[in-house]
Amino acid sequence: MKKLEVKRIIVPLKENPYPVYIGNSILSQLPELIEVSFPQRNIFVVIDGNIDRTWGRIIRKILSASAKKITFYKLTPGESSKNYLELNKIYTALLDGNYGRDTLLISIGGGVTGDLSGFAASSFMRGISLIHIPTTLLAAVDSSIGGKTGINFLKKKNMIGAFYQPAFVFIDTNFFTTLPHQEIISGAGEIIKYAYLSDRNFFNYLQKNFDSLIKLQPDVINESVIKSVSIKASVVSQDEKESGLRQILNLGHTFAHAFETGLNFKIKHGEAVAAGIISALILSNKLELLSTRNMNEYLSLPSKIRPPKNLGNLKPESIYNLMLTDKKNRDGKIKFVLLKGIGELVLGAEAAKLEIFTSLQEAKEYY
Template identity: 40%
Template sequence: MTTVSVRLKTANYDILVGPGLLAGMGDRLTELGFSGRLVLVADSTVKQLYGEKLAQSLSAAGFTVTTLAGPESEEEKTLETAARLYQELTDSFVERATPILAMGGGVTGDVAGFVAATYLRGVPLVHIPTTLLAQADSSLGGKTGVDHGHLKNKIGAFYQPRLTVSDTSTLKSLPPRMFSEGLAEVIKHAAIRDKEFFSYLENNLDRILALDDDTLETMVTRSTEIKAAVVEQDERDLGLRNILNYGHTTGHAIESVSNFRVGHGQAVAFGMLAAAGISHRMGYLDSTAISRLQRLLERAGLMTEMPELDPDRIIRAMQHDKKIVEGRVRFVLLHEIGDVFVTNTVSPSLVKEVLVNRL
């Protein structure tokens, strides 16, 4: 097991990474000072896969668990789902000291985290991410929220957990497609901040795809460390943290225009490649770096071709991006692998050229 400590102005907490950690959840929560009652939010698949193992650990530590149904898909990442959970918490007489355990993927973490942040003005939150996307990215950093119409994460709050436990054994039950989606965020962290980690992924991707325990722990830990270091410097997403949106300007627009038929990781993968193409056409990035990125994304089973969507609609959707400033879309671009910068000088015509003519 590896521990990554996060130290913020508003909160300090640990992220535990390694195989077999669910079996010790009861003891971990006791060490944090919790006792008595807990609320578990998880979807039906996660409950079926891991509910019994978690329940055994919590019961052995003396906890009583109230289980609530989490969102089953992105389509349920809504205020309506949050309202249902508020009502169920109220009906169950949940108090302010009762922690919510958000167990599952990014959608569950976002919604349950938002509910924890806002119910009774805030109850304790513990993340138990079970997908690679959640372990490597979405459960880290305190962002919670729901979608509004076709706009991702339009309503939300910053809310830090008391603890995050990433049991890498859960990654072995993921469908290959879902595992690949998580790899997009891992590759993103390497591309923006750590060229040595990028090389590690290139050299060890076969072991990663074979779900080797040690390699999975190393990969998730390093991805966690990269994001945690950025968040520690910019918790509220006012400056440096913008670099974590590499690939997301185009990626979120693709998700929106496709009505979320294109998954988050796949959309971000193409978004990263599009941003690399823009970087190259603006004279910042050499073609060798683009080739390395494209090859790694392809090997990881990720999308490197423009989906069959109207590029003009994608560009219009970018105008609704949460991080738009004075009507100008911000892009994260590459100088080289491991070195990025943020700019709002990318013209819509250049974006369309890259989308239409590929890279």
Template identity: 40%
Template sequence: MQANTLTAQSQVHINLAERSYAIHISRGILGDPASYQGLPQASCALIVSNTTVAPLYAAQLQAALKPHFPKILLVTLPDGEVYKNWQTLQLIFDVLLENACDRKTVLFALGGGVVGDMTGFAAASYMRGVPFVQVPTTLLAQVDSSVGGKTAINHPLGKNMIGAFYQPLRVLCDLDVLKTLPPRELSAGLAEIIKYGPIADMEFFAWIETNLDALLAGDAAALAHAIRRSCEIKAWVVGQDERESGLRAILNFGHTFGHAIESGLGYGEWLHGEGVGCGMVMAAHLSERLGLIDMALVERITRLSERAGLPVRGPVLDPVDNAGRYLELMQVDKKAEAGEIRFVLIDKPGSAVMRAVPEAMVRSVIDACCA
């Protein structure tokens, strides 16, 4: 992608009939009033953010929304995966109800995946559905969680187990906000970019291998290309399977292991992208043991993840029966059916499949891949 393409907005469309919308990818769009033209007319807008992001960008968003909404409210949530729960969700409802917000009120999710998921769930629930807009401020949210309409909160027994499918009106990915992203958060976002290669596009995977240093350095042209291609792949998948009845499950490559790590350690100990990065390596090993791919591809995925700053060995969750603890946590995974854990596997480079795997083989992979 040439740098001069950044002067114009790049758009990716999610085709879902009357729920279709655009993902806008460009620089400076968060604070541009023109970015919010064409939204439903309402007397009130509510910005949902957190204690890290609000001081950086809430004022810009408020100023950009001012020409469009007579009243603009702000709720600032505590920051972190550990707060992605019912108690924090109630803070959003408190503001909506205290201000007598009606069903035309537009919610704006200003933050990373946690803010986006909770804002979307609140929008799906309040008065049985109000419109919302995603304004993701992390790389992970821009390439994954803000796109596709998955909204949820965590439960102590399982990640993202309580939620709804509810699509935003649009997604605004402002490349400039990534300049304030800490290196660890940038690496976490790269995990969700890397995953698209083995499951859908090995040419993109090779491009990431070549351009990883530019991505880690925050190069705007490299990030714009990576975000756009990631969103194109996700848009294609979501357009065919909005509610994850089949094909969309491939987007969870690495997530079954990753979610077990996140919940087993305690939400927030590892970032979501770190769990996914490690989970991809474990899922690749599982694919190889089943004879679906060769070790060379496993090593490429491991090497690229490690270069991206992601953990490639899983933590020990139980010193007595570590594999048993992983399996216990994975039983709560949304892809499990009738107590049978199903994994997203690479069936050949650039293609994925979901299937159940013998427990003994899963145990052997966990034992081999954990520190």
């Protein structure tokens, strides 16, 4: 049978550059890639429960052929699994199975699975090899790239963690066909963000192909994932530990985190990011960074995503108060990532309360 095309993008980190493989229906090519770097290894797989239900049989068949010994650890789906009790269970299962430092840990699932098992890999015996196989659109274009791993602690998100890079990331876009629609929309919200970080071509491409993207038309989904991963890889490689440039990836996120907390997480992350980008574009215009003409044009893309209606019920005052608690703030001031134009970001921007309130109020017309 003809091999399907696999795109290879390098995350060009100074110390540990690694590849991201992207393609549609390419799962059968995974054993070969594992074999090259990790011949006949002891493999420990952390797999999301929903993925195991739908894709488990084929994944087990494919991976078992590449391993000397293999264990599948099934993770209960959902954010509540990203905690130290689950981490403890993974360490215990590794030790019970006599897994040592030569273990290859493979994470298969969304951002929850990737963050938790990435942190387990970073800390078990001071670090074991890791491969990410993201199965949500959001994990493919965001959480699996860049090496941030971690768990939630005392109800605070991502409080404990480490930067830990995988040996490679393997993205089969065919996995997305079983995603609930809202998860596709959530990933699309992050993809839209990348449109503002690079060049006009990607913005125009997404404008034109947004409907095909959310219908998972293979060419469009592949192209969008490839472009998003390339942008994230480039940003991350210039600022691995987030001391400067990497902050541009937070466009829309100061607002988005407040929307998520204000709605008790009854909004998907990417939906909140799209609404956050709308608010950030309007605020950029209020601060005279962005012309009204460009703002109107740029607003047309994130407003294709409709967040839950109750987002409109959140009061600017409570959103503002939630933003004051954002961990990216400095000296008690809210810091925003704003926009002058496509590819021209402003980091650490501040704004008066009134400008923030009116931006939030005006943003409601677009979502």
